[in-house]
Amino acid sequence: MEIYNGKAARKLIRENKWMGPTPSLAPGFTQANLVIVPYKYAFDFFLFCQRNPKPCPVLDVCERGEYTPILTAATGDLRKDLPKYRIYKNGLLTEEVSNIVNLWNNDFVSFLLGCSFTFENALMTAGIPIRHIEENKNVPMYITNINCLPAGIFSGNMVVSMRPIPRNMVDKAKEITSQFPKVHGAPIHVGSPEEIGIVDINSPDYGDRVTFKGDEVPVFWACGVTPQVAIMRAKLELVITHSPGHMFITDLKDEELKKL
Template sequence: MISVARTEQLIDPAAEMPPSVAARHACRNGLDATTAGLANGYVQGNLAILPEKFATAFHRFCQLNPKPCPIIGMSEVGDPRIPALGIDLDIRTDVPRYRVWRDGEVIDEPTDVLAHWRDDLVTFVIGCSYSFEEALLEDGLPIRHVERNLRVPMFRTNIACNAAGPFAGPLVVSMRPFKPADAIRAVQVTSRFPSVHGAPVHLGHPHAIGITDINKPDYGDAVPVEADEIPVFWACGVTPQAVIAAAKVPFAITHAPGQMLVTDLKNKQLAVL
């Protein structure tokens, strides 16, 4: 996997294109890294790509679970483009790494899904917490996985999502450690971004939401929680992957956790004053 520190080798700073477009082009050209901190200022999204026969039920699932699954974009059937999120955007190539699912199991993790694409697929782009991280950093709040060029740690919880059709399963959360005073400020800052998960769903005591070991995330990379810090948990857009696994959907495509779609939307467009 290419580190964030090396992305400059794949993104031409002299190219006359917005950072979001340059990031997508880098993905097409082999960027394989966490997208945390990439194309600052631009909205990133989680992917859930499903056959049309499951799209209505999944859409309903997202409506019933807006914290982990805030939809920011949706494609037409079979169309790999979503012009509202990016004029040149191609869902099949513009994510660093994907997951291809059959019957609830990951069968491939390619860097593009051209070979897996079908004419009956519908793409859902779901808001990502990377959008509110920009606001946290601007407020002077440190984010450990960004500092260390790691993927954010993510955990399956014992909190059940609201079911819709075949889709049901556990809420997945992302974790960032903060000192208590900073945690309070983080709640205030992220509350302004309801379309990208909003305020945290839990603070402290990981075992209270079914997390047995904070050092062993189910997705992403572990980061240390210091003695004077508490873990703060946000609803996470990887939740659909846990639900797809539980539902054993015959076929689906998602992003690899931590490796998102960069859109042309601006984070500031999502803020609620």
């Protein structure tokens, strides 16, 4: 597979030449979750992120009406540079689209949140398998029973992503991912899915089921899909997000986010 940098990956997506999940695209470049809200809700959402930094670590915020995230991708266009977007109206997911040019208006405020795809390259470099990449799938994600701290109109439960990790590599995975606090950091739970409200590990709420091999245990990281649960609960008239697994690829290198 050809290796892309952030700018080249965004061009590929913008030209509709990459339509699927992005974990294997542009390895080494930081990927981000997207949330776009009307201006009147922007402070409440920023406060929700500030109070829940594990699932909602803020990487960049655009000014009202702007769609280029100047801190993370100065040539980016948040209207076109994600493979798939979700449109929520009054708390309901109404459609998924490949760009939002026709929906854009100058009242929007866009947030980019850290994504756990960022630390996967470091895990693989250390010899830790990443099953959804091996199987060319989207990472499995689950809604938990862990309550987020509310802020204004936003509240809800934390979403986590899961990766099967060999038991003898769990401590190494914790150590590596703890070095990336801006992209969810260390796991929030290991093993026993039922302890965090996950009834069936083989039926993720988002993403795809992946295979467990040998002596592997489920390891769970806070996930940037968490705001989508809060958005549905808040029943805002219009919100736009990334589709789970279909991220915005920045110009930041993963290594730049270590311990920042």
